[in-house]
């Protein structure tokens with residue numbers, strides 16, 4: 001990517017050294033529809049996501065970012081290719097096995113916060129564990145709540161929280177079960193710049209302080225700059241990546257990719 005060619009890996013989606021990979025895809029293809037109306041959302045993607053890193057996925061609207069995330073996270077079934085998450089072959093799983101994987105090993109944050117309006121922040125955060133009838137690790141719950149800075153809002157309902165606070169509750173909910181990977185699709189898409197900053201700082205802290213692995217789709221170069229690495233998609237293909245990104249190098253890369 002231009003003047004930062006030192007940071008450019010061969011565009012095979014692999015990190016440049018032997019860092020441990022928490023999730024990867026090989027030759028991943030996803031098509032929607034049949035015949036004349038076929039859309040090739042993923043046209044053969046090879047990508048590695050590194051354990052203990054925040055990876056951002058960027059690319060134009062329709063380039064396949066959400067599709068990639070959904071196929072990686074077992075929310076959608078790929079047409080062909082392989083997906084492995086935390087040592088499990090997601091591509092070979094039944095719907096039921098994928099549901100179990102999502103419940104027990106993955107965390108999700110979406111653009112719409114998807115909180116339950118009748119539950120308090122604290123109850124929303126522990127809901128996935130309660131549904132799975134798993135015990136809440138109180139020390140970890142406290143660490144997550146302190147990291148999101150929500151200690152004094154725990155007993156409020158979503159309609160008593162700002163958008164940024166609601167999204168931080170959603171982040172805490174994704175993290176409280178210590179998932180192998182957190183997948184976040186435009187987590188700051190509905191937030192103003194200050195709330196975005198808070199959510200991004202938290203996602204990064206979850207990596208630095210709690211050892212989490214996070215994959216985040218974003219359109220915003222300043223959001224992606226919080227990541228350790230950015231991968232770029234275009235037309236369902238991986239077309240570049242950038243290590244140690246800054247908003248400037250990301251903008252350069254986006255310009256170069258057209």
Ligand SMILES: Nc1ncnc2c1ncn2[C@@H]1O[C@H](COP(=O)(O)OP(=O)(O)OP(=O)(O)O)[C@@H](O)[C@H]1O
Pocket residue numbers: 032033039040041059060061062063064065066067068
């Ligand atoms: N359920 C579906 N049925 C048919 N086509 C779909 C479906 N979901 C996605 N697509 C198509 O697949 C392509 C990739 O979509 P995807 O949602 O992955 O893009 P994206 O990069 O996340 O875009 P955005 O930035 O707008 O969210 C698009 O052409 C889209 O129209």
Ligand SMILES: [Mg+2]
Pocket residue numbers: 065066067
């Ligand atoms: Mg999308």
